[in-house]
Amino acid sequence: MFNSDPRRPSAKELIILDMLAGKKEMYGLEMVQASGGRLARGTIYVTLMRMDEKGYVTSRQLTEENVSGLPKRVFSITGLGQRALAAARSAQAVFGGAEVMG
């Protein structure tokens, strides 16, 4: 369903915010595996980049050496993200899941 308010988190963004709220930091593959099929490998990073632009999440690169030879990027929730998640949960409690989760 079309999300009319660009500032309001979409259904996928809420799933990510929900997961990040429970943990300190997570990386993309970890979120995909934890979501149980609700998030896809191809779309997660595009969604995370948009969330970063909105200010819901922040990311940093880990400098530790790993087998892939590439830097690992981990994501964490921001204060704005926590407020957006709390607002979405409150709205969900009042109006019902279908309305809020988009």
Place this chain on the structure above:
Amino acid sequence: MSWKNLYPYVRMLTNICAIFFYTMFATNFILRISSGDNSIGFWTIFSFVSLTAVTVYNHFDVKNEVEILNGTKIELSSAPGGRLFQIFGFAASKKSFEAIYVPIIYDMREEYFEALSENRIWKARWVRIRGTWSFVVAIGLDRAFAFVSFFIKAWKSVN
């Protein structure tokens, strides 16, 4: 003797078959010319080109396989995703490259090496295919969002 040692001979057999079919189609072509039919049919050209390509491929494949089996050659393969970077890297902005493309390849490599360490060759192959598909989807989405945001900005600046 392991069944893998038979690989070069199986491939050599395909090579011989390719040469046989090539000769068959070439004979067909000569007979057509000699009977006064000067037109070269599509299938004659197609079979000529494809079978020649198969023959050349088989030759180098067998040569490579024999060299590896004899221990005169060590096969090295690159980590997955390197070629994707080379092909599509230029199309991305620095931000997209760091935030989308690199993490996808990172995830693919992590799963790939994990599967290889468990000796699960088919899983590793599947991870490679799935990772490439995810990469292409991510590029499509990223470029689509970039286009839409550019269009909106341009629209706002005009109005």
